[in-house]
Amino acid sequence: MTNSQRTITGAVLLPVFVPAVVITLLLILGTLSNPELAGEVFKSALAWVTETFGWFYMLATAVFLVFIICVGFSSWGNIRLGPDHAEPQYSFPAWFAMLFSAGYGIALLFFGVAEPVLHFSQPPNATAETVQAAREAMQIAYFHWGLHIWGIYGLMGLVLAYFAFRHGLPLSVRSALYPLIGDRIYGPIGHTVDVFAILGTLFGLATTLGLSVTQINAGLHYLWEDIPISTTVQITAIALITVAAIGSVVAGMDKGVKNLSILNMVLAVFLMGIVFLVGPSIHILDAFVQNTGAYLGNIVSRTFNLQAYTQSDWIGNWTLFIFAWTIAWAPFVGLFIAKISRGRTIRQFVFGVLVVPTTFTFLWFAIFGDTALYLIMEQGKQVLIGEVQADHAVALFEFYDLLPWSTFLSVITVFLIITFFVTSSDSGSLVVDSLASGGAHETPIWQRVFWASLEGVIASTLLLAGGLSALQTMSILAALPFAIIMLLAALGLWRALVIEGHRGATLVAAAAPVRAFSNETSWRKRLSALFKFPEQAKIEHFIKEVVTPAMEEVQKELAIHDWKANITAEDNGVTFQLERDEKLDFFYQVLATEHQVPDVHTDGTTLATHWQADVYIRNGALGYELYGCSRDEVIRDLIDQLEQYFNFVDAAPGHLPWNTVS
Known part of the structure; x- marks a missing residue:
C-alpha cells in the first residue's frame, strides 16, 4: 500500500x-x-x-474442520507462529x-x-x-x-x-491469498x-x-x-x-x-x-x-x-x-x-x-x-x-x-x-x-x-x-462470499506449508537465530543495541541506507558469476531473490516490523511498541534483526543464508514444488 x-x-x-x-x-x-x-x-x-447454497455451507464447514x-x-504442527524462538505473549x-x-x-x-x-x-x-x-x-x-x-x-x-x-505479511485477511496471487x-x-x-x-x-x-x-x-x-x-x-x-x-x-x-x-x-x-x-x-x-x-x-x-x-x-x-x-x-x-x-x-x-x-x-x-x-x-x-x-x-x-x-x-x-x-x-x-x-x-x-x-x-x-x-x-475466500485461504496455507516442510527437514540448524553482529563487533555496541527501541522512521532509513546497498553489492558480485538476483523494494522493507530454474528461489527479506516492548525502559518511560529490521526467509522469520549492523555485517549475514540455501537445494531429492510466495 x-x-x-x-x-x-x-x-x-x-x-x-x-x-x-x-x-x-x-x-x-x-x-x-x-x-x-x-x-x-x-x-x-x-x-x-x-x-440454493445449503449444501455448500455444510460441505465447506466439513472441509474447514478436516x-x-x-x-x-x-509434522507441520511443530511450526511456530512467529520466529522459531518466539514465546506466547499470553498465558x-x-x-x-x-x-x-x-x-x-x-x-x-x-x-x-x-x-x-x-x-x-x-x-x-x-x-x-x-x-x-x-x-x-x-x-x-x-x-x-x-x-x-x-x-x-x-x-x-x-x-x-x-x-x-x-512471513511478515499484514495481519489482514488479504494475506491469506498471498501464496495464490502474490503481491496482487x-x-x-x-x-x-x-x-x-x-x-x-x-x-x-x-x-x-x-x-x-x-x-x-x-x-x-x-x-x-x-x-x-x-x-x-x-x-x-x-x-x-x-x-x-x-x-x-x-x-x-x-x-x-x-x-x-x-x-x-x-x-x-x-x-x-x-x-x-x-x-x-x-x-x-x-x-x-x-x-x-x-x-x-x-x-x-x-x-x-x-x-x-x-x-x-x-x-x-x-x-x-x-x-x-x-x-x-x-x-x-x-x-x-x-x-x-x-x-x-x-x-x-x-x-x-x-x-x-x-x-x-x-x-x-x-x-x-x-x-x-x-x-x-x-x-x-x-x-x-x-x-x-x-x-x-x-x-x-x-x-x-x-x-x-x-x-x-x-x-x-x-x-x-x-x-x-x-x-x-x-x-x-x-x-x-x-x-x-x-x-x-x-x-x-x-x-x-x-x-x-x-x-x-x-x-x-x-x-x-x-x-x-x-x-x-x-x-x-x-x-x-467469505466461505469461498476461506477455501482459497486453506489452499494458500497448504501450499506455503509444503514449501516450509521441505525446507525444514534440511534447515533445522539454519533456522536458529544468527548473530546480528560479527565477532569483531565491540561487545559494548552489542550490549547497547539491547536497549534501543527505535521508531519506524529509523528502521526504514536503516533498510534504505544500509541493507539495500549491501544487497546491491552482493547482486553485482553474483552477476559476475552469471547468477541473476532481483532486489525489490517493499512497502515496509526490501527483498533479495535469486532465481533458479526448476528450483526453489533463494529468498532473503528484511522488513520493518512492529513489536511489543518491555513495560519499563532505561529512561523510565513506557511505550507500547517499537520497530525492528527483521530477517525473513522462505520458512519464516529467523528470530533476529539487523538494526545496528554495518553494511559489511549485512553482506556477511546474507551470504551465510545463501550458503545454507545452496546446501538445502543441493541436498533435496528431486525437484522441489514451485510456489508463488515471494
Missing part, C-alpha cells in the same frame, strides 16, 4: 474503508426508510440462500479466556437452555417430549456448538497468524477481500449483539416487571452498552479486552458451578459422557445431513444459520485469535482452539441443557417448554426460576451478558479497525470509536427491520 492511500485519514486504507462504510450506510438507510419492506426482503433472501485437524496433527488461561469471550460466549448464554428445550419439544427426527427426543436434542446442541464452530474460527485464525507472524494482495483483489471480511464481521457481530440485548431485556423484565420487553428497551441497551464498549476499546487489548475476558470466564465458571451443585449432579456427569460419545459416533452423518428427503425448514433455521453465522464472524474471531496467538506452535494452536473450547461447551450444555430437560421429564416442569417457545431469550431466566437462588443467578447472568456484549463489541472494533487499516497494529482512537459505534447502529437497525429473523438473514448472506 502506498502512503497516498493513507493521507488525511491517519491509518485508514481508503480503498477498503470507503466501500465498507458506504455499503453499510446504504443498508442502514434503506432499512430505516422502510423497515417492513426490508423485513420481507430479508425473509425472501434467507429462504433463497438456504435452499483441514485444520490434519494440519495440526501433521494459556488468558489466551483461552479472550478467544472464548470473543468467540461465542453470548451464544452459549442464549442457546444453552433454549436450544435443548426447543429441540426436545419439536425434534426434527423423533417423537416430541420423549426420551429419544431428549437424546436427539442434546446431540444436536453438541453438533451445532462443537468442533465445527471452532474449526471455522481456527482455520481463519491459523492462516492469518501464520502469514503475519511467520496489495491491489484491488486484496481490497475486495478485506471489504467482504469487514462486512461479514459487522453483520455477524450485529447478530450476536442483537441476541444479547434481547436476552438482557428478558432478564431485566424478569427481575423488574416494570421494564417491558420491547425494541425500544433493546435499542436503549445497545446504546448504553456500546458506550461501555467504546471505553474498553479505547483502553486497548491488554487493559480492556483481556481483563474483561478473564472476568467473563470467572463468572461463567461460577454460574456453571452453582447450577451443577444445585442440579442433578450425577445425572449431569452421566449425560455429559453419553452425549459426548453419541456426538463423536454420529459426527460424520450429521455433518452431511441436509434433510434432502424431508424438505424441512428446520435445517435452515438452525444448522445452516449457526454455521453461516460462524463463517460470517470468522474474519473477526479468526483475526482476533491470530492477534493473541503469536509464539504458539500450530499444534498448540489447533489443540487450544478445537479441544478446550469444545470440551467447555459440552460441559455447559450438559449442566444447563440437561438440567432443564431433567426438570421437565423427571419433575414435571412442563411450563418451561411453553415459556421458551414463547420467547427464546427468556429461557435461561425461566430456567433459573426453577432453581434455588434464582434472583441472584439472574443478576449475575445479566451482568455477564453485558460484559460479553462489551468484549464482543470492543474486540470486534479492534479487528475491523485493523482490516480497514491494512493490518496496522496501532491506529488513532477515533477509528476504534467509529467502528464500535457503527456496530451498535447496525444491530439497532436490524432489530427494527425484523428482529432475530433479519439478523439471521444478514449473517447467512454475509457468509456466502
Whole structure:
C-alpha cells in the first residue's frame, strides 16, 4: 500500500474503508426508510440462500474442520507462529479466556437452555417430549456448538497468524491469498477481500449483539416487571452498552479486552458451578459422557445431513444459520485469535482452539441443557417448554426460576451478558479497525470509536427491520462470499506449508537465530543495541541506507558469476531473490516490523511498541534483526543464508514444488 492511500485519514486504507462504510450506510438507510419492506426482503433472501447454497455451507464447514485437524496433527504442527524462538505473549488461561469471550460466549448464554428445550419439544427426527427426543436434542446442541464452530474460527485464525507472524505479511485477511496471487494482495483483489471480511464481521457481530440485548431485556423484565420487553428497551441497551464498549476499546487489548475476558470466564465458571451443585449432579456427569460419545459416533452423518428427503425448514433455521453465522464472524474471531496467538506452535494452536473450547461447551450444555430437560421429564416442569417457545431469550431466566437462588443467578447472568456484549463489541472494533487499516497494529482512537459505534447502529437497525429473523438473514448472506475466500485461504496455507516442510527437514540448524553482529563487533555496541527501541522512521532509513546497498553489492558480485538476483523494494522493507530454474528461489527479506516492548525502559518511560529490521526467509522469520549492523555485517549475514540455501537445494531429492510466495 502506498502512503497516498493513507493521507488525511491517519491509518485508514481508503480503498477498503470507503466501500465498507458506504455499503453499510446504504443498508442502514434503506432499512430505516422502510423497515417492513426490508423485513420481507430479508425473509425472501434467507429462504433463497438456504435452499440454493445449503449444501455448500455444510460441505465447506466439513472441509474447514478436516483441514485444520490434519494440519495440526501433521509434522507441520511443530511450526511456530512467529520466529522459531518466539514465546506466547499470553498465558494459556488468558489466551483461552479472550478467544472464548470473543468467540461465542453470548451464544452459549442464549442457546444453552433454549436450544435443548426447543429441540426436545419439536425434534426434527423423533417423537416430541420423549426420551429419544431428549437424546436427539442434546446431540444436536453438541453438533451445532462443537468442533465445527471452532474449526471455522481456527482455520481463519491459523492462516492469518501464520502469514503475519511467520512471513511478515499484514495481519489482514488479504494475506491469506498471498501464496495464490502474490503481491496482487496489495491491489484491488486484496481490497475486495478485506471489504467482504469487514462486512461479514459487522453483520455477524450485529447478530450476536442483537441476541444479547434481547436476552438482557428478558432478564431485566424478569427481575423488574416494570421494564417491558420491547425494541425500544433493546435499542436503549445497545446504546448504553456500546458506550461501555467504546471505553474498553479505547483502553486497548491488554487493559480492556483481556481483563474483561478473564472476568467473563470467572463468572461463567461460577454460574456453571452453582447450577451443577444445585442440579442433578450425577445425572449431569452421566449425560455429559453419553452425549459426548453419541456426538463423536454420529459426527460424520450429521455433518452431511441436509434433510434432502424431508424438505424441512428446520435445517435452515438452525444448522445452516449457526454455521453461516460462524463463517460470517470468522474474519473477526479468526483475526482476533491470530492477534493473541503469536509464539504458539500450530499444534498448540489447533489443540487450544478445537479441544478446550469444545470440551467447555459440552460441559455447559450438559449442566444447563440437561438440567432443564431433567426438570421437565423427571419433575414435571412442563411450563418451561411453553415459556421458551414463547420467547427464546427468556429461557435461561425461566430456567433459573426453577432453581434455588434464582434472583441472584439472574443478576449475575445479566451482568455477564453485558460484559460479553462489551468484549464482543470492543474486540470486534479492534479487528475491523485493523482490516480497514491494512493490518496496522496501532491506529488513532477515533477509528476504534467509529467502528464500535457503527456496530451498535447496525444491530439497532436490524432489530427494527425484523428482529432475530433479519439478523439471521444478514449473517447467512454475509457468509456466502467469505466461505469461498476461506477455501482459497486453506489452499494458500497448504501450499506455503509444503514449501516450509521441505525446507525444514534440511534447515533445522539454519533456522536458529544468527548473530546480528560479527565477532569483531565491540561487545559494548552489542550490549547497547539491547536497549534501543527505535521508531519506524529509523528502521526504514536503516533498510534504505544500509541493507539495500549491501544487497546491491552482493547482486553485482553474483552477476559476475552469471547468477541473476532481483532486489525489490517493499512497502515496509526490501527483498533479495535469486532465481533458479526448476528450483526453489533463494529468498532473503528484511522488513520493518512492529513489536511489543518491555513495560519499563532505561529512561523510565513506557511505550507500547517499537520497530525492528527483521530477517525473513522462505520458512519464516529467523528470530533476529539487523538494526545496528554495518553494511559489511549485512553482506556477511546474507551470504551465510545463501550458503545454507545452496546446501538445502543441493541436498533435496528431486525437484522441489514451485510456489508463488515471494
